Amino acid sequence: MPLGNELLQxxxxxxxxxxxxxxxxxxxxxxxxxxxxxxxxxxxxxxxxALTSISMIKLGLPMWLAITVAVAIVGIFGAxxxxxxxYPARNSSVVTIIIITIGFSVAIRGVALLLWGTQSYPMQPxxxxxxxxxxxxIMNRQSIWVLLLSIVxxxxxxxxxxxxxxxxxxxxxxxxxxxxxxxxxxxxxxxLFCFSLCASIGALAGIFITPITTATYDMGLMxxxxxxxxxxxxxxxxxxxxxxxxxxxxxxxxxGAGLISSGYKxxxxxxxxxxxxxxxxxxxxxxxxxxxx
Amino acid sequence: xxYVNNLHTWHSWNHALKGITFHVPPGSIVAxxxxxxxxxxxxxxxxxxxxxxxxxxxxxxGEISKNMPPEKVVRQGICLVPEGRQIFESLTVxxxxxxxxxxxxxKNHNSVREEVQKVLEIFPALAPRLKDHAGGxxxxxxxxLAIGRGLMAKPKVMLLDEPSLGLAPLLVKEIFSTILDLxxxxxxxxxxxxxxxxxxxxxxxxxxxxxxxxxxxxxxTELKKDLRVQQAYLGRGYIQEAIAD
Numbered sequence: 001m002p003l004g005n006e007l008l009q010x011x012x013x014x015x016x017x018x019x020x021x022x023x024x025x026x027x028x029x030x031x032x033x034x035x036x037x038x039x040x041x042x043x044x045x046x047x048x049x050a051l052t053s054i055s056m057i058k059l060g061l062p063m064w065l066a067i068t069v070a071v072a073i074v075g076i077f078g079a080x081x082x083x084x085x086x087y088p089a090r091n092s093s094v095v096t097i098i099i100i101t102i103g104f105s106v107a108i109r110g111v112a113l114l115l116w117g118t119q120s121y122p123m124q125p126x127x128x129x130x131x132x133x134x135x136x137x138i139m140n141r142q143s144i145w146v147l148l149l150s151i152v153x154x155x156x157x158x159x160x161x162x163x164x165x166x167x168x169x170x171x172x173x174x175x176x177x178x179x180x181x182x183x184x185x186x187x188x189x190x191x192l193f194c195f196s197l198c199a200s201i202g203a204l205a206g207i208f209i210t211p212i213t214t215a216t217y218d219m220g221l222m223x224x225x226x227x228x229x230x231x232x233x234x235x236x237x238x239x240x241x242x243x244x245x246x247x248x249x250x251x252x253x254x255x256g257a258g259l260i261s262s263g264y265k266x267x268x269x270x271x272x273x274x275x276x277x278x279x280x281x282x283x284x285x286x287x288x289x290x291x292x293x
Numbered sequence: 294x295x296y297v298n299n300l301h302t303w304h305s306w307n308h309a310l311k312g313i314t315f316h317v318p319p320g321s322i323v324a325x326x327x328x329x330x331x332x333x334x335x336x337x338x339x340x341x342x343x344x345x346x347x348x349x350x351x352x353x354x355g356e357i358s359k360n361m362p363p364e365k366v367v368r369q370g371i372c373l374v375p376e377g378r379q380i381f382e383s384l385t386v387x388x389x390x391x392x393x394x395x396x397x398x399x400k401n402h403n404s405v406r407e408e409v410q411k412v413l414e415i416f417p418a419l420a421p422r423l424k425d426h427a428g429g430x431x432x433x434x435x436x437x438l439a440i441g442r443g444l445m446a447k448p449k450v451m452l453l454d455e456p457s458l459g460l461a462p463l464l465v466k467e468i469f470s471t472i473l474d475l476x477x478x479x480x481x482x483x484x485x486x487x488x489x490x491x492x493x494x495x496x497x498x499x500x501x502x503x504x505x506x507x508x509x510x511x512x513x514t515e516l517k518k519d520l521r522v523q524q525a526y527l528g529r530g531y532i533q534e535a536i537a538d
Contacts, residue, residue, distance in 0.1 A: 165391065165392070165395065165398050168384060168388050168391070168392060169392060169395055171381070171383075171384060172381045172384065172388075172392050175381045175382065175383055175384070176379055176381060178343065178363075178375070178379065179375065179379035179380070179381065180381075180392075181342075181362060181363040181364045182341060182343075182363045182364075182367060182372070182373050182375060182379075183364075183367065183392050183393055183395050183396070183442065183446065184364050184367040184368060184395045184396025184397075184446065185364060185392070185395050185396075186362070186364040187364075
């Protein structure tokens with residue numbers, strides 16, 4: 001394959017991966033900006049979405065109904081997680097909340113291992129047919145679904161945050177929690193909604209990528225960490241940055257895996273995280289924090 | 294009518310309010326003046342639900358309020374316009390105003406749109422800036438926006454915390470003239486001010502706070518004649534003016 005086609009192939013692969021990372025990063029950023037918490041359970045929402053939808057399909061539900069039910073279940077799980085685990089510890093330090101979410105994600109993975117075992121679960125692609133040839137590079141149809149999902153989610157979130165009062169109330173909460181509560185906006189309810197929303201987005205990401213990667217009980221760990229890297233890369237408080245970070249990470253990872261070695265795929269992500277943290281801790285689009293003297 | 298009876302608030306080990314009792318009649322402006330650290334902002338914060346009170350009673354129109362978070366207090370009819378404006382800087386002016394009515398948005402959002410127009414009639418300077426980011430407004434306009442946002446909550450009592458803070462004298466005059474207009478429109482106002490002189494110009498009744506207690510009260514005309522008030526809060530210039538009069 002000529003180098004040009006090869007690079008295009010890596011770019012398309014990177015965009016697919018990037019779409020998933022962007023969705024997970026959006027979960028990190030939305031929760032962080034509204035509640036101030038870094039939620040390392042985000043990756044487990046991805047796994048729960050994928051495995052729950054597979055179980056629903058096995059129960060005999062049509063695919064789209066199974067997906068809807070799985071997203072709803074994970075959304076409710078996200079809300080319950082916020083109420084039972086995060087809410088009682090809401091006044092704790094950032095580090096405490098991080099430790100709690102890491103601990104809970106390990107617990108969720110353990111329960112998933114008991115429920116679904118260690119095997120990989122495949123899922124039918126959403127549309128059948130041969131892969132599509134784009135200027136000599138091959139893109140399978142499920143990758144297009146993944147890209148479509150990320151575009152739809154980003155547009156929906158944009159409309160939600162920019163055009164609805166509820167979205168603006170969430171933004172107000174992120175800007176100034178005290179002032180928001182003085183206007184009748186409940187930061188607790190916003191936090192609950194936020195966790196539920198981000199769990200649902202994570203579940204969708206997991207479901208859409210499963211026909212490409214298959215689903216396992218531990219798939220959430222690495223996807224969650226990559227989503228976190230993408231969020232940090234973009235600036236952690238910036239949704240545009242999260243999307244940009246997700247796609248950039250996906251493309252760099254795919255390029256590195258193709259041009260150097262696929263064995264270095266994960267190492268590349270974490271190398272990027274280290275470089276960002278050392279050189280530009282505020283991320284690509286974040287604003288540097290200044291301490292007052 | 295807002296009644297506050299024997300209100301106590303603690304900040305950790307600091308007894309910030311030591312049994313405050315006062316009332317705010319409907320349609321009036323009641324001012325609370327005092328030095329830094331007297332407990333004025335703590336009092337407003339306690340009434341608005343930002344701080345919990347350990348003892349005492351807050352009664353609004355006959356209903357006793359218990360310790361509640363701010364988002365519930367505003368539903369009861371008490372709205373705090375906090376010190377330092379605390380507007381949502383990266384949202385537009387229009388969004389800031391609309392969010393003032395957030396707690397009743399679901400019930401009647403068409404009337405909320407009409408009320409935005411009423412706020413713009415009170416603060417016409419905000420009208421051409423509706424689509425601008427609130428953070429780009431001058432200090433005076435931000436204060437107008439903060440008061441306008443508070444009005445959108447349709448409060449029974451509006452709590453204004455240091456509305457003149459950081460504003461140029463001309464703007465202070467404008468803000469206080471608006472406060473008088475609000476009173477004429479029937480809004481009940483509890484005003485906390487370090488600028489005691491300006492507060493006494495608009496208030497119907499004044500309480501003086503010191504170290505978490507109300508130490509003096511009266512109508513502004515009487516209080517202006519009180520030597521202790523003149524020395525402590527109205528400044529040397531005022532005393533000289535009073536002597537000259």
